Amino acid sequence: MSPVNSLWFKWKSLRLPWRSSFLVGTDLSGNTFWEFKDHLNAGRFRRIVKCDPKTHFSDVQVSPQWHQWLRYVRAEPPSLQEQQQDVIRQIQIKELARLADARWASKPSYLDMPKTQQPAPVTNTADATLSSPETKNDTPQQEVQKEEAAPPKEDPWAKAPAGGPSENWQPDAWSPSATKR
Template sequence: MRLGYDLEGNTYWEFKDNLNANRFRRIVEYSRKTHFSDVNVPPQWMQWLRHTRYEPPSIADQKAEVYRQERMKVLAAQADARWAAKPSALDAPDKQQPVQMLQSQDPSSGIRQMNVDQEAIDNHAAEEKDTAADAGAPTLKTRKRMRTEPKDSPWKQAPKNPGDEWQPAQWSPGPAKRT
């Protein structure tokens, strides 16, 4: 017995099952113009086929579902546009707003609030001061190493691995034996 059809031209059937008389068998017959790889069964009809929905969906239900899906696409596009308009934390630093430093309540602490331009000027002045001070500084060859390993280092006292100096012996095959 034919029960209904969907908006894509598929027809849905229900009949008594020969093996189990208490249960009806439900099937779908696809439209002739549809290739088997292009078959698309709407979710409402899939629920009916799997006996999770008692009544088959009406044409009005199917049209309302199509309208709901189209409306969701429009709302999703609007949400994407709103999301894209907001600045991201992953944007390049030059596109972000400058972060203001906190100002200390104690004027003698040396911490003061500054904007980005003032910070750049202060950094440039500090670099010039460092280059002037480095003019009389010792060269790289005359400087002493800053860190030296202590004489009683536990790493020097650690036992060596027995295979640290092992190297494979040279091997060349002998003449082949004839049998």
């Protein structure tokens, strides 16, 4: 801040009796915060923020400390040291969040595909290179006989009854009854 601006801010912050508005402070973004006497409510001061006229209203950022002061949640305006400490705290929180995200990303997720490949299914083939050591001496006819010799698997639904208790159920017709008065 230039010396001229500093002197101007000191002059505007003096609470002189003829002055209607007083400069309370500035934030790190260059916004100025003012207090002025409300003519309708003589005992109350109104609080406002004035930003650079070149800044669009949607781009104005007010820190939480100054927002509290504007809404009368805190009585004293925040100091420059308090605002600087808050900026340092925000930087530290962002760094901790970055480290937590990196730690979270390094852990495997149950939603990801497994990295190990599944073993290939066992198949019976006549090729000696693909068959297992037990079946190397077997001919294709012997393999077919082994498959036929195995007892067929029983179907558990074959013994189930054909129809259940609700198979032939039909709803009753609706007949309105007289209402009680």
